Amino acid sequence: MVDLLDTDALADGLTKIGLADWPGVLQPLLETRMSARGHGDYERWREILLALPAASSEPARLRELLLGLSPWRKGPFNVNGIEIDAEWRSDRKWARLAGAVLPLKDRNILDVGCGNGYYALQMRKAGAHVVIGIDPTLLYVMQFLAVNTFEHDPFTFVLPLRLEETPGARNRFDTTFSMGVLYHQRSPIDHLQRLKTTLRPGGQLVLETIFVPGEESYACTPEDRYARMRNVWLLPTIAELTTWMRRTGFRDIEIIDQSVTTTDEQRSTEWMPFESLREALDPDDPSKTLEGWPAPRRVVVTAISP
Secondary structure (H helix, E strand, O other): OOOOOOOHHHHHHHHHHHOOOOHHHHHHHHHHHHOOOOOOOHHHHHHHEEEEHHHOOOHHHHHHHHHHHOOOOOOOOEEEOOOOOEOHHHHHHHHHHHHOOOOOOOOOEEEEOOOOOOHHHHHHOOOOEEEEEEEHHHHHHHHHHHHHHHHHOEEEEEOOOHHOOOOOOOOOEEEEEEEOOHHHHOOOHHHHHHHHHEEEEEEEEEEEEOOOOOOOOOOOOOOOOOOEOOOOOOEEHHHHHHHHHHOOOOEEEEEEEEEEEOOOOEEOOEEOOOHHHHHHEOEEEEEEEEOOOEOOOOEEEEEEEE
């Protein structure tokens, strides 16, 4: 199917979940995405991946190759002794939520908007059976493949797809994660409904998103940008978010974490040298974004599918 993907392992993993039809259905899309037609930098990234095994005993060369896959948004990673200090200290978010989700041992997991697979690999280390990660950004897929060159995890996959591009999941997953995705959706209710169709009855949704403070049930729509991001559509209060989830049919909704994103958790580094959160905040009042909105606050919510 695609030379950089272990398609036999992918087919095996999907078959274990009961989605044996997915590889055949997805083949044309993956062949397009995982090629120069999918991104102008594909061939350069591919050459980096192919060069990694030979560089495993040459730290300076390995580091140079991995830097060639910048910017690294999620991390940190230790890749064969090379410390990748990504923009996000994703280990902190994982620490805040890992103890509150259902035990992941032997669970089949879908990670929507998985980025470069940082959290997916943590799920496998927590005992998950199979983790299917999807994210439309091809660079993140290449970063995952680079990390997995050394992790050798046979049942974690990151595919260059959006949720709506996948065949119906037919309620086959035990746990579905959607972290940092909801506020990028034009219709959050449609996104929640799609997430519900991925889960078996009694399966768990783990959702993380930006919220605005307030006790009432309402959502705000930035006119242009939020924290310099253009593709932010709706920012709900927690009360509104839980209303959306109840209206979608989820039950046993629990707020397991609320946090204000700090410039220590999301920042520029050598591995992500571009502007980051600090540049998105009002320099005179960092409790607000440049546009005057409340600075990013994130909530993690779990819920059970009926």
